[in-house]
Amino acid sequence: MGPRNLFLTNSPESSNDCEDNPTRNRGFSKRGDNDLDPDECMQRTGGLFGSRRPVLSGTGNGDTSQSRSGSGSERDSWKSEAEGGESSDTQGPKVTYIPPPPPEDEDSIFAHYQTGINFDKYDTILVEVSGHDAPPAILTFEEANLCQTLNNNIAKAGYTKLTPVQKYSIPIILAGRDLMACAQTGSGKTAAFLLPILAHMMRDGITASRFKELQEPECIIVAPTRELVNQIYLEARKFSFGTCVRAVVIYGGTQLGHSIRQIVQGCNILCATPGRLMDIIGKEKIGLKQIKYLVLDEADRMLDMGFGPEMKKLISCPGMPSKEQRQTLMFSATFPEEIQRLAAEFLKSNYLFVAVGQVGGACRDVQQTVLQVGQFSKREKLVEILRNIGDERTMVFVETKKKADFIATFLCQEKISTTSIHGDREQREREQALGDFRFGKCPVLVATSVAARGLDIENVQHVINFDLPSTIDEYVHRIGRTGRCGNTGRAISFFDLESDNHLAQPLVKVLTDAQQDVPAWLEEIAFSTYIPGFSGSTRGNVFASVDTRKGKSTLNTAGFSSSQAPNPLDDESWD
Numbered sequence: 001m002g003p004r005n006l007f008l009t010n011s012p013e014s015s016n017d018c019e020d021n022p023t024r025n026r027g028f029s030k031r032g033d034n035d036l037d038p039d040e041c042m043q044r045t046g047g048l049f050g051s052r053r054p055v056l057s058g059t060g061n062g063d064t065s066q067s068r069s070g071s072g073s074e075r076d077s078w079k080s081e082a083e084g085g086e087s088s089d090t091q092g093p094k095v096t097y098i099p100p101p102p103p104e105d106e107d108s109i110f111a112h113y114q115t116g117i118n119f120d121k122y123d124t125i126l127v128e129v130s131g132h133d134a135p136p137a138i139l140t141f142e143e144a145n146l147c148q149t150l151n152n153n154i155a156k157a158g159y160t161k162l163t164p165v166q167k168y169s170i171p172i173i174l175a176g177r178d179l180m181a182c183a184q185t186g187s188g189k190t191a192a193f194l195l196p197i198l199a200h201m202m203r204d205g206i207t208a209s210r211f212k213e214l215q216e217p218e219c220i221i222v223a224p225t226r227e228l229v230n231q232i233y234l235e236a237r238k239f240s241f242g243t244c245v246r247a248v249v250i251y252g253g254t255q256l257g258h259s260i261r262q263i264v265q266g267c268n269i270l271c272a273t274p275g276r277l278m279d280i281i282g283k284e285k286i287g288l289k290q291i292k293y294l295v296l297d298e299a300d301r302m303l304d305m306g307f308g309p310e311m312k313k314l315i316s317c318p319g320m321p322s323k324e325q326r327q328t329l330m331f332s333a334t335f336p337e338e339i340q341r342l343a344a345e346f347l348k349s350n351y352l353f354v355a356v357g358q359v360g361g362a363c364r365d366v367q368q369t370v371l372q373v374g375q376f377s378k379r380e381k382l383v384e385i386l387r388n389i390g391d392e393r394t395m396v397f398v399e400t401k402k403k404a405d406f407i408a409t410f411l412c413q414e415k416i417s418t419t420s421i422h423g424d425r426e427q428r429e430r431e432q433a434l435g436d437f438r439f440g441k442c443p444v445l446v447a448t449s450v451a452a453r454g455l456d457i458e459n460v461q462h463v464i465n466f467d468l469p470s471t472i473d474e475y476v477h478r479i480g481r482t483g484r485c486g487n488t489g490r491a492i493s494f495f496d497l498e499s500d501n502h503l504a505q506p507l508v509k510v511l512t513d514a515q516q517d518v519p520a521w522l523e524e525i526a527f528s529t530y531i532p533g534f535s536g537s538t539r540g541n542v543f544a545s546v547d548t549r550k551g552k553s554t555l556n557t558a559g560f561s562s563s564q565a566p567n568p569l570d571d572e573s574w575d
């Protein structure tokens with residue numbers, strides 16, 4: 001590996017990237033983005049690294065949105081981390097970044113990676129469906145009865161078999177039902193909602209989108225990070241290839257005018273981060289009257305304290321069809337109970353809940369190791385591991401933006417080619433970092449939780465939790481960056497006795513559920529910090545989440561129909 005330090009220097013617009021809207025980014029203090037430490041300010045003034053630190057982008061140039069918005073800190077920062085805190089360009093200097101268009105040739109559109117050796121094990125995964133009158137699962141793409149163009153696109157994408165979440169979700173969505181689906185990371189949730197939505201659009205004979213100042217898309221897909229929403233867009237573009245359905249992506253950290261130009265050319269499916277979406281709606285470039293499908297990807301994140309208020313605003317926007325009039329679909333690998341309760345406000349009361357088990361799934365495809373490593377030994381241990389790993393693609397998760405830069409610089413000094421991604425890097429740099437990692441220029445990507453969810457990068461063989469996240473759900477999402485779609489991967493986590501003991505119990509549970517070795521010392525800590533009644537987040541032995549309505553349901557191996565829960569109309573009490 002060469003001694004390349006791949007940090008990008010700040011570009012001219014670096015001061016423009018983070019324009020927090022005072023109405024957003026308030027009061028969200030969940031950890032996972034605690035990209036903020038007490039000494040963040042020092043970094044902001046360049047104290048630690050000098051002016052070439054990428055972390056200075058956006059918020060590091062003195063006149064920051066935080067100071068303008070009065071929040072004064074980044075404690076709210078999962079959202080600013082996730083979205084970069086973009087907002088209406090009526091405040092502060094304009095963001096000028098225009099992302100390069102993705103390649104248009106068919107080969108690039110359909111480029112995909114191979115499913116892994118464990119893909120066939122998906123057939124044995126248990127699936128739980130709860131809710132009333134669930135349509136039976138399908139076993140093959142043919143049974144979905146999709147139109148020829150969609151079938152061609154599925155074949156060109158290299159999909160030959162359905163994954164469990166697809167077997168159950170596709171018929172449910174085709175039947176017009178609302179859905180909350182919980183399936184392991186990397187198991188094909190994106191196609192599970194895109195394919196039936198596109199099938200409906202084709203069936204309904206959508207008219208080709210054309211230039212209009214106000215576009216009225218049929219479908220809005222929201223996701224918590226810019227990179228994820230871009231990835232969903234690329235999938236939508238792939239599956240709608242050769243149809244008149246036009247997908248558009250808009251996200252923060254890019255020039256607002258660019259987003260508007262994309263939209264006015266025609267828009268049937270809009271993939272968006274919440275902040276940019278609300279801005280565009282406010283500018284009356286998007287009308288909601290025609291919305292038939294509203295999709296929340298990483299739905300638990302979309303409904304929590306960070307984005308929940310924005311999502312509530314979205315569904316009460318003028319013109320937005322009521323939940324009875326639209327189809328609402330929610331997908332995630334984790335669905336905490338309290339979030340499921342919040343979700344009910346968005347969904348018809350007879351929504352179906354699909355939980356795909358972990359047996360044989362991603363969690364077992366990822367070999368998980370937990371090492372006891374104290375704060376001061378972590379860097380040395382990291383270098384030792386990375387040297388052993390060689391050039392294999394590795395994501396290193398740390399807790400703060402500052403640390404992401406610090407560790408990335410440190411690794412570069414150790415002659416390990418590394419780049420970094422986090423919410424303080426301007427969008428151009430984030431995309432460059434991801435590209436450098438994806439295309440192998442830098443085999444190591446140091447990231448904060450901004451990269452924990454949804455990112456689908458080929459061949460990530462290792463995830464290292466340099467710092468463990470504060471919640472077990474975040475851990476599940478992070479390690480899910482490897483071991484995707486039947487491929488195998490490895491996750492190594494540094495457990496610091498000073499700070500991570502609260503995770504011991506849920507960690508033991510996740511390791512046990514995934515049939516991993518549990519170190520004796522970890523079990524001991526878990527035992528000594530035992531919380532009676534602890535359920536390991538929402539995790540059961542087999543399912544990552546269970547339907548909080550507690551409808552009667554049965555376990556199925558994928559492909560067999562389930563028995564039904566009581567009709568919610570017959571049985572009001574779901575508790």
Ligand SMILES: Nc1ncnc2c1ncn2[C@@H]1O[C@H](COP(=O)(O)OP(=O)(O)OP(=O)(O)O)[C@@H](O)[C@H]1O
Nearest residue numbers: 159161162163185186187188189190333454456485
């Ligand atoms: N039926 C299939 N056959 C082959 N490959 C598939 C199939 N379904 C999805 N894939 C591929 O598997 C990978 C993971 O899919 P996707 O990103 O949708 O997972 P996910 O469940 O959304 O993961 P996460 O929870 O991390 O967001 C993608 O590269 C996708 O193209």
